[in-house]
Amino acid sequence: MRNDFSAALAAAERDMGGRGIGTLGEKTLHLTLKYYVAPDPETHERPLGRFIADAVTEDGVFEIQTRGLARLKPKLDEFLPLCPVTVVFPVITQKQLYRVDESGTVISERKSPKHESVYTAMREIYALRDYQARP
Numbered sequence: 001m002r003n004d005f006s007a008a009l010a011a012a013e014r015d016m017g018g019r020g021i022g023t024l025g026e027k028t029l030h031l032t033l034k035y036y037v038a039p040d041p042e043t044h045e046r047p048l049g050r051f052i053a054d055a056v057t058e059d060g061v062f063e064i065q066t067r068g069l070a071r072l073k074p075k076l077d078e079f080l081p082l083c084p085v086t087v088v089f090p091v092i093t094q095k096q097l098y099r100v101d102e103s104g105t106v107i108s109e110r111k112s113p114k115h116e117s118v119y120t121a122m123r124e125i126y127a128l129r130d131y132q133a134r135p
Contacts, residue, residue, distance in 0.1 A: 029066060030066055034062070037062045038057050038062055043056055043057050048078070050078055051075045060083040060085055061079050061084070061085045061086070063086070065088070070128070072128065073127075089125075095111070096110075
């Protein structure tokens with residue numbers, strides 16, 4: 001697994017090619033995390049059973065979910081009998097909001113009042129409690 005987040009971000013930006021959103025509705029965070037856990041783009045978006053896995057490597061499947069872990073249940077039911085699955089759930093502890101005009105100039109910026117913590121992750125993980133005992 002890659003340990004250089006800036007390299008993953010650069011790879012994601014190259015992959016996006018200025019589109020702003022990835023081909024399967026991915027946002028920058030999702031695509032960057034995919035490059036972080038699986039640097040080889042050949043491992044990304046691989047069919048496995050009835051679903052498309054975010055990344056399939058020699059270590060198993062990596063599924064990146066930026067919200068709503070309960071949405072992963074159908075994929076976990078499909079993937080877990082086949083191989084190990086690592087769920088990546090980013091917790092944004094601090095967010096900067098930018099207001100931009102039509103020309104792309106930043107008009108204002110401020111910190112978001114919304115703050116997440118480890119408790120955010122715990123609340124989400126609870127939805128997958130039945131999967132935690134599975135091999």
